[in-house]
Amino acid sequence: MEKLSTQYIRAQVLFxxxxxxxxxxxxxxxGAHLTPFLIGMFFGLSVVLGLISHGFRYLYKTYAKNRSLLNISLHLIWLIPVAALLAQIIVSGSMFLMAEFTPKIMSGAQPVSTGGLLGFTINYCILIGLWCTIYLLRAEFQKRRNSEIAHWQLQAQLKENELQFLRSQINSHFLFNAINNLRAMVREDAERTRTGLTDLSILLRGLLQNDGQQLVTLRDELEWVRGYLALEALQFEDRLQFTINVDETLLTAKLPPMILQTLVENAIKHGIAARRAGGALQIDIARVNDESWQIKVQNPPAEFQTSHQGNKIGVRNARERLQLAFGEKAYLDLVIGTDIVTAKVEMPL
Known part of the structure; x- marks a missing residue:
C-alpha cells in the first residue's frame, strides 16, 4: 500500500x-446559533467529503494514472455527481438515525426540504469537483515533470554511453599504435623496448584509473602526453623534438580525456612522420580570457600534401567529444598551412 505523503495529508486537512x-x-x-449539534454535523460532513476525495485519489492512483486527462475528465462527469449523492445519503441517513435514537439532540433541528437537499448535493458536486481539479492539475504537472526528468536522464545516459564509445575508440587506436612502435624496435634495441614498455604500462595505468570519467584535469592529460611522446621518441630518435609551454594555473582545468593526446598523435603521424628530417612539435597551453582557455599544437607540414588526408577519425572523434562535453562553448580548428600546421582547441574554464 502506497504511503501517504505529508504534503497530501496537509493539503487534505487544510482544504x-x-x-x-x-x-x-x-x-x-x-443568524443561526452554533450549537454542538450544528458544529458536529458540519464537522462530520467535512470528514465524509474528505474520505470521498481520498477515494477519488485511490481511483486515480489505481486505474487512471496512465490515462489521458480527457479520459479522466469524462469519467469525472458522472463520478462526481454519484459521489455527491453518496455524501448526501450519508449525511441524511446520519441525521435520520440521530432523530430516531437521540431526539433531544435533534429537537431544535428543522427538516430539510427537497430543494434544500438538491442544493446541498449541488454544493457537494462543486466542492468535490474543485478538489479533483486541484489534485489533477497537481498530479498532471508532477507527471509531466517526472517525464521530463526521465527524458533528460535518458539523454544524459545516452550522452555518457556515446562518450564511453568515443573514448574506447580513441584508447584502442592509441594502444594499437604504441604496441606497433614497440614491436618495430624489439629486434633493434631490447633495452629501449623495455623502457618503452615501462612508459606504456605507466600510461595505461593512468588511463585505467580515470576510465569512465567524462572530464579529466589538464595535469593528468599532460602526464599521458609526456608518456606518449617518450614512446614516440624511442622510434623517431632525433627526428622528433618537442616543447611544452603551460600556464601552471591551468593544471586543474578540465577537458575530455585524450583530447591533447589526439592532437599530438595527429601532428606526429601526418606531419613529422611524413618528413624525412622529422621536425619540432610545439604545445602551448594558455588562457584566452577569464572564461576560456586554449590548447595549441603546432608542427611542420608533411613533405607531400596527400599525407595530410588520412581518414581524420582522430580529429572528428575529438570534435564530437568536445561538443558532448561543452556544447557550443568549445571548438577545434585545424589549419594546414604551407609552413606550419596548427591545431587549436578552445574550451570554457
Whole structure:
C-alpha cells in the first residue's frame, strides 16, 4: 500500500478544514446559533467529503494514472455527481438515525426540504469537483515533470554511453599504435623496448584509473602526453623534438580525456612522420580570457600534401567529444598551412 505523503495529508486537512470554517462562519452570519449539534454535523460532513476525495485519489492512483486527462475528465462527469449523492445519503441517513435514537439532540433541528437537499448535493458536486481539479492539475504537472526528468536522464545516459564509445575508440587506436612502435624496435634495441614498455604500462595505468570519467584535469592529460611522446621518441630518435609551454594555473582545468593526446598523435603521424628530417612539435597551453582557455599544437607540414588526408577519425572523434562535453562553448580548428600546421582547441574554464 502506497504511503501517504505529508504534503497530501496537509493539503487534505487544510482544504476540508477551510470548508468547515466557512460553513460555520456563514451560518453565524445568517443568524443561526452554533450549537454542538450544528458544529458536529458540519464537522462530520467535512470528514465524509474528505474520505470521498481520498477515494477519488485511490481511483486515480489505481486505474487512471496512465490515462489521458480527457479520459479522466469524462469519467469525472458522472463520478462526481454519484459521489455527491453518496455524501448526501450519508449525511441524511446520519441525521435520520440521530432523530430516531437521540431526539433531544435533534429537537431544535428543522427538516430539510427537497430543494434544500438538491442544493446541498449541488454544493457537494462543486466542492468535490474543485478538489479533483486541484489534485489533477497537481498530479498532471508532477507527471509531466517526472517525464521530463526521465527524458533528460535518458539523454544524459545516452550522452555518457556515446562518450564511453568515443573514448574506447580513441584508447584502442592509441594502444594499437604504441604496441606497433614497440614491436618495430624489439629486434633493434631490447633495452629501449623495455623502457618503452615501462612508459606504456605507466600510461595505461593512468588511463585505467580515470576510465569512465567524462572530464579529466589538464595535469593528468599532460602526464599521458609526456608518456606518449617518450614512446614516440624511442622510434623517431632525433627526428622528433618537442616543447611544452603551460600556464601552471591551468593544471586543474578540465577537458575530455585524450583530447591533447589526439592532437599530438595527429601532428606526429601526418606531419613529422611524413618528413624525412622529422621536425619540432610545439604545445602551448594558455588562457584566452577569464572564461576560456586554449590548447595549441603546432608542427611542420608533411613533405607531400596527400599525407595530410588520412581518414581524420582522430580529429572528428575529438570534435564530437568536445561538443558532448561543452556544447557550443568549445571548438577545434585545424589549419594546414604551407609552413606550419596548427591545431587549436578552445574550451570554457
Amino acid at each position: 476540508w478544514s477551510a470548508y468547515l470554517i466557512l460553513n460555520l462562519l456563514f451560518m453565524r452570519l445568517w
